[in-house]
Amino acid sequence: MKNIIIIGATSAMAEEVAKLYAAEKANLYLIARNTTRLESIINDLTVRGANTVHTSAFDANQFDSHEVLIEQAFETLGYVDVVLIAHGSLPNQELCQNDTTQAIEELNTNGISVISLLTHTANKMELQKKGNITVITSVAGDRGRQSNYVYGAAKGMVSTFLQGLAQRLNKSGVHVLDIKPGFVDTPMTAEFNKGALWAKPDKVAQIIKKRISKKSSFSYTPAFWFIIMTVIKFIPKFVFTRLKL
Numbered sequence: 001m002k003n004i005i006i007i008g009a010t011s012a013m014a015e016e017v018a019k020l021y022a023a024e025k026a027n028l029y030l031i032a033r034n035t036t037r038l039e040s041i042i043n044d045l046t047v048r049g050a051n052t053v054h055t056s057a058f059d060a061n062q063f064d065s066h067e068v069l070i071e072q073a074f075e076t077l078g079y080v081d082v083v084l085i086a087h088g089s090l091p092n093q094e095l096c097q098n099d100t101t102q103a104i105e106e107l108n109t110n111g112i113s114v115i116s117l118l119t120h121t122a123n124k125m126e127l128q129k130k131g132n133i134t135v136i137t138s139v140a141g142d143r144g145r146q147s148n149y150v151y152g153a154a155k156g157m158v159s160t161f162l163q164g165l166a167q168r169l170n171k172s173g174v175h176v177l178d179i180k181p182g183f184v185d186t187p188m189t190a191e192f193n194k195g196a197l198w199a200k201p202d203k204v205a206q207i208i209k210k211r212i213s214k215k216s217s218f219s220y221t222p223a224f225w226f227i228i229m230t231v232i233k234f235i236p237k238f239v240f241t242r243l244k245l
């Protein structure tokens with residue numbers, strides 16, 4: 001029976017991952033901001049077979065709460081197999097360009113808060129000498145684009161942090177996984193027109209769970225994003241700066 005902590009548990013992708021573990025009778029510890037939504041998720045996961053579902057409320061940007069939050073979650077579950085960090089927000093890029101308070105808030109939500117939570121989680125996992133830490137970042141972190149470089153900078157920062165963390169924790173037997181989704185049809189992207197490149201959160205969740213079990217270190221999700229991002233990364237700078245991406 002697996003013990004799973006999910007941070008940002010009301011995210012559509014995270015909720016789908018929780019359903020998959022619930023079906024395997026896991027013990028789930030869900031951390032999220034929206035407590036009303038959490039209540040209905042608890043009921044659903046219990047019906048789906050979860051052995052236990054614990055919850056804690058948090059705002060990702062209250063950094064001083066993170067240590068106790070992680071401490072309590074590990075203490076409740078005893079041993080932790082997987083910690084999934086999923087929270088995030090999609091900034092209004094234009095607003096961030098004109099309002100540094102807004103830009104800093106978005107960098108905190110998508111970058112610094114994740115790194116703070118990872119730091120506490122990593123120290124706990126290192127003591128266990130086993131387990132998996134998975135973070136949902138984004139393909140947006142691979143190369144800065146004018147349409148969303150505040151978001152991309154935060155996600156890229158987390159991806160770089162995860163690379164170093166993976167190296168550090170390798171000798172402790174802890175696996176670190178960076179999930180890089182492309183376009184996913186969730187509340188975050190509700191206002192976008194959807195097309196062929198869009199994935200559903202349940203499909204993404206299946207990939208996340210599979211990659212965790214395979215002990216992968218990163219995953220473009222779905223996999224075709226690896227090809228798209230490889231092309232985007234290799235576009236020469238003098239061409240890239242002229243593109244409207």
Ligand SMILES: NC(=O)c1ccc[n+]([C@@H]2O[C@H](COP(=O)([O-])OP(=O)(O)OC[C@H]3O[C@@H](n4cnc5c(N)ncnc54)[C@H](OP(=O)(O)O)[C@@H]3O)[C@@H](O)[C@H]2O)c1
Pocket residue numbers: 008009010011012013014032033034037058059060061086087088089090109136137138139180181182183184185186187188189
């Ligand atoms: N959808 C995409 O196309 C896409 C693509 C690449 C990467 N991602 C990333 O995938 C992850 C999951 O997002 P999603 O697509 O599943 O979107 P979602 O359903 O809108 O979930 C976003 C989650 O982040 C939480 N959140 C935002 N700010 C927070 C804060 N300050 N404190 C605590 N929780 C906060 C939200 O909580 P509330 O419920 O309280 O608002 C919500 O649970 C995010 O990291 C996102 O950046 C998404």
